[in-house]
Amino acid sequence: MNHVISVQVENKPGVLARVASMFAGRGFNIHSLAVGPTADPTLSRMTVVVDGPEMEQIIKQLYKLVHTVKVTELPAGQGLEREIMMLRVNAEASRRGEIMESAAIFKAKTVDVGVSTLTFELSGDPDALADFLELMRPYGIVDLVKSGRIAMARDTKSKDGNKARLRSA
Amino acid sequence: MSQTMTGAQALIYALERQGVDIMFGVPGGAILPAYDPILDSKIRHVLARHEQGAGHMASGYAHATGRVGVMVATSGPGATNLITPLQDCYMDSIPVVAITGQVATHAIGNDAFQEAHTWGISMPATKHNYLVTDANDIPEVINEAFHLAATGRPGPILVDLPKDVLAATMTWHEPEEIKLPGYKPSVRGHPKQVKAAIELIQESARPVLYTGGGVIRAEASAELTRFAEMANLPVVTTLMARGAIADSHPLTLGMSGMHGCYTATTAIQQSDLLIAMAARFDDRVTGDVAAFAPHARVIHVDVDPAEIGKVRNPDVPIVGDAKVVLEQLLEELEKKLAGGAAPERAEWFDQLARWQRDYPLAFDQDPHGPIQQQYVISEINRISGKDTIVVAGVGQHQMWAAQFWGFEKPNTWINSGGLGTMGYAVPAAVGAQAGMPEETVWAIDGDGCFQMTMQELITASVEGIPVKIAVMNNGALGMVKQWQKLFYHERFSAVDLTDHTPNYVKLAEAMGCVGIRAEKPEEVAPAIEKAMATKDQPVVVEFVCDPEAMVFPMVVAGGSNDNVIMRPEDLPDPRGPQPEDEI
Ligand SMILES: Cc1ncc(C[n+]2csc(CCOP(=O)(O)OP(=O)(O)O)c2C)c(N)n1
């Protein structure tokens, strides 16, 4: 099963290499990894999707890295998870209409139109991306790029400090 | 002081301010700038004959003194030669700082002469590492490096310094306060867990205090001994923890694990409560994890949260410094006992005493037979006394030293436990002796190990570091030979060292040492006495030992610790069932 961990690290040279090396050296599998800046320029955030049962060890080993500031495991399905993908499919003139219709249902954006291909951009919940991919597969996938998942915990604090779900996406 | 200086001067000044009194290294092109201000510094530089030697010297120094050891090397091959000692220190949690030269910043990545990606290569072998790209960062980096090496779970730190950074001009400034938002080692254990631990201990009928090397790193021997006494707990010491409690203490059971003594290993197996004190459930201790201490509840104290639950899930986890947690445990226990005594556990102690009587660690020295290494070790122990610092290589001799030396004090046992680095003993002994000039330092080394790093005896004689090296000449890579004997049908492959046996006496003399040889049992004690009488020079004593001896007890790798094998006859036949068995 996939687990999503959000890792706040100091924005220092080589910090990605340290995280990647730790995963490789300890035999933990990375499913996807997305890195980017945060609102605080001294920090970066990595969203790591991992396989396997060793979550506690992974988190502890991440904490052992001197530049790791905070590690949060986002319980499956409960965080806000997003991914973006670009997908190029074969699209003969005769089938374009039907492909475009399917894309519309998923609210995929057409970002490039070739002589015999169409390229879509779709962002959203990883499950939706997977569904769209399955739908497009029969047409013949020419190319596919995914960003890797990014995730954030939901804000579940109510005004009086009690935990309560205020909204969901 | 806000003075203009070079990066190299700032480096040496920063090291002086950390209290560094000695460093071990080999110079070269990229580190050249740093070697110039060494001439004006009060820091003693010991020129090793190989950077690996310099690294193990720093490690031996840190082991013996508890202070941070410093090793220095140039870029490329100098730095790569430090990787083994760094990994060794990483595995055994030894605080060291490595200073390496690097090609100039503009040349990095160009495959420049003597360039290696030292930062990348050393990353997984260090607790943390740095590539300094601005001389103005040197005060902070050195300050942080020493802080990281010595605090929390100690370990090796590497600082890579490009030549132009060392040569650059900077203005010295006081290092800013250390800002490491993600590095906050826990010191005190959680009071609730401490309470829970004492509850379990009081309830336990068959407890064992399973003591790891972290107790020695935390300088918590006195607290450990007091706690064992107050709570009435038998104590097992791992290979790294030898000396954490005196072997002569009535509560001491000795070493457990693959070559541990029967009572220590079996006590853990039969225990109902294991109090793991700064120990890490290494596979050499646990054997088959699934069969390890199957009836025991576990209290695990460690300063490194990642050790807790890594191998065995504890019932009571306590993250904290062993010394502080032991003090907390003592306080809590005192409250709990309220003047009363701890449970007597007479049945358990009777059982332990029976095992000790029935399965002692023992050896036979036939006065007319070949020298047994156990005898040599016991004799060195007897003659040199309890304050001796013992340093071991890796192999059979190491296991016998751990088994048969009676350790009475912490920091008197120095060996490569986690990495098992052959060649550790000679340079580590040199480093230990350099740090503890008043003490007697004996290395118990194998002939195979000795041939890996013996050149550091030249360093020892040049520097006036009078180590004593016992070379256990069994003509073989004995430990490997033992495995081939037991598990590979006696098909001996690449373990024989007798095709050419060097003349160890001449070799010693050629390196400026006194050389002594003992070939018969009656020559053992006189040879040791002669070595002890040599005060101003390193000594090598070659003991020509039984080539066939094997280390027992033994638990087969990966096997259950329930099967402690006391004699070779008790081993399962590696060939499986034989035709002659089928009658
Ligand atoms: C650097 C290194 N290479 C190989 C080994 C594997 N190894 C473990 S013990 C051993 C034999 C050691 O021989 P010696 O020093 O003569 O000690 P003995 O076992 O004979 O006492 C070997 C080769 C090792 N531990 N370290």
Ligand SMILES: [Mg+2]
């Ligand atoms: Mg040998």
